[in-house]
Amino acid sequence: MTAANGDALVLVDDLKVYFPIRSGLVMDRHVGDVKAVDGVSLEIERGETLGLVGESGCGKSTVGRALLRLYEPTAGRITFDGTDITHLGEGQLRPLRRRMQMIFQDPYASLNPRHSVGRIVGEPLRVHGRGGKGLGKTIRELLQTVGLPADAITRYPHEFSGGQRQRIGLARALALNPDFLVCDEPVSALDVSIQAQIVNLMEQLQEEFALTYLFIAHDLAVVRHISDRIAVMYLGQIMELSPADDLYDNPLHPYTISLLSAIPIPDPEVESRRSSILLQGDLPSPANPPAACRFHTRCPYVQPTRCRDEEPVLRPLEGHLVKCHYAEDVKAGLITPKQREAVFEPGAAEPAYEPPVV
């Protein structure tokens, strides 16, 4: 097994998060669910970085938010440091909230433009009753920790660049000295030269404060760089969980294989030698996911038996966890990938509505 030396900080068991689809102006009937997360089990060990990757709409952000109880889980269980927090009330949750914080993707939208940096970073401290004496000193220390000048305290978010704003977000998240940080696409909005600054800073902070990260991103190269283990999600489920070092060299799930082959590598020599497996079509709608194996509609390795009528279980294989019936055969080269016709799914991306009459 990849994890499980018994020291898990966060335990997720069969987590489901459904968003109801309602229809009708008066009746407001419940006509279905968007199954954003559909049976995810994870454990995040103390001090590790677990990477969560997948394409947009696969439910990776929803997992992160549900762990912090920002979304109500539909089913399943979330345990944080031994406490079941799945149905904990706000009052009981509050002391735990100090220990889990979040960093957001968009450093422009996640900082209040009318608050000074000092107020933004100090807010969690005030909310949790540590506002009194010495607040200014704490804030200045935090700013220094994330590499911002001390005079930033009186300035406003618009005076800072994207990378510096992300540092402000980090300082705010660190204010309460948390154990666990959910980082939702923390570097995606940044330029490459700045990305590396933030990634390095996050690594350094993790060491300094013994942080545990759930690092959510769509960029596998960044995730692989920072993570100890990586979970690959597709349509609300985990398809493969693997040690980060092993994922590129030894991907076992057909989706992981396709995903990796789609990521361009900044080296023309390597690029010309790589063969890519082109996935056809788009992500099916999570409101109506394919039966049995979720990936079978796009899988280049799909087989006539089992894939379409039997849901695979996430099972251990070569130190990974894989949700595929035929992972061994794919690995051994007994099944070869084939190009598939794209499936025509009208309106799969967004719920259809009548265009406005102009």
Next chain:
Amino acid sequence: MSATRTPLLTVDDLHVRFGTSRGLVYAVNGISFDIAPGETLGIVGESGCGKSVTSLALLGILARNGRVTAGTAMFGGRDLLKLKDDELRSIRGREIAMIFQDPMTSLNPVLTVGKQLREPLEAHFGMDKGQADRRALELLEQVGIPGAKQRLRDYPHQFSGGMRQRVMIAIALACEPKLLIADEPTTALDVTIQAQILELLRTLVADRDTALMLITHDLGVVAGMCERVNVMYAGMFMETGTATALFAQPRHPYTLGLLQSVPRLDSGRRQKLMPIPGSPRNMLSDPSECPFAPRCRYEVEQSRQQVPPLEEIEAGHQVRCFNPVPADEWQRQRLGGAA
């Protein structure tokens, strides 16, 4: 390669400035390049380096406060930058087409996709609706949209992101342009969809001899698509060369810095990233020194006094630097770091 073919577009010493409330913004400061039929030319740079402004200037669609202050852009014997609006209109869409980053905001939400595809055909070729319809269907099929016939009647919101980008490409291809400018064509898309779109662009360039100018921040995309690459910073080309040379032996500190700051899928994990310190130059003054000098590890006295010229360092490889990086530096660091 360009050496063997006559260039389709030759841009020489292009300068673009914007008048803003904070003063003049020096967005593009003298760039020159050419592109031949069937060639894919990459322009890489980070946000604000002027890469998009370059393409907008060529098509004469700069924002109102933008001015081309110097330079020429010869395309088929004419200077694009001196053409009148109506002359330019007959080239835009017809001979030079453009694909934008965000397919949702670049398509008209209240017109069907079919209508938007017919528009350039009717405008440039005077086709009637029937002819244009048949051609529109062909185009949608070419870019690989399943069920093309029904989808002509659909509106943009009924398409997914990847499909919308295909529609954009179909519209751009409608008039079989000689030059296609793609500005971050896959940045808004997921990687598996990005791979589909890039494959489509590759096929188009190969089959039709279209010249493709690919503007992106993604070094990986450039490595897989382009023959020649220009690295842009603060409105200037810092380094120009074949993709092979540039990625194997980057000679400009900025190019090296970019390569060092992206984690690679195929390199050893936790290989230390070396970020470029500081942040990009603000563009409110005409550069009088090397614009990269304040962030540069290789900076020398001279970099602070004048802008280095773009000089040939080996055949087909030009660098704008007084103190170029040693040719083997990048390979040495990669191998050293991996060990």
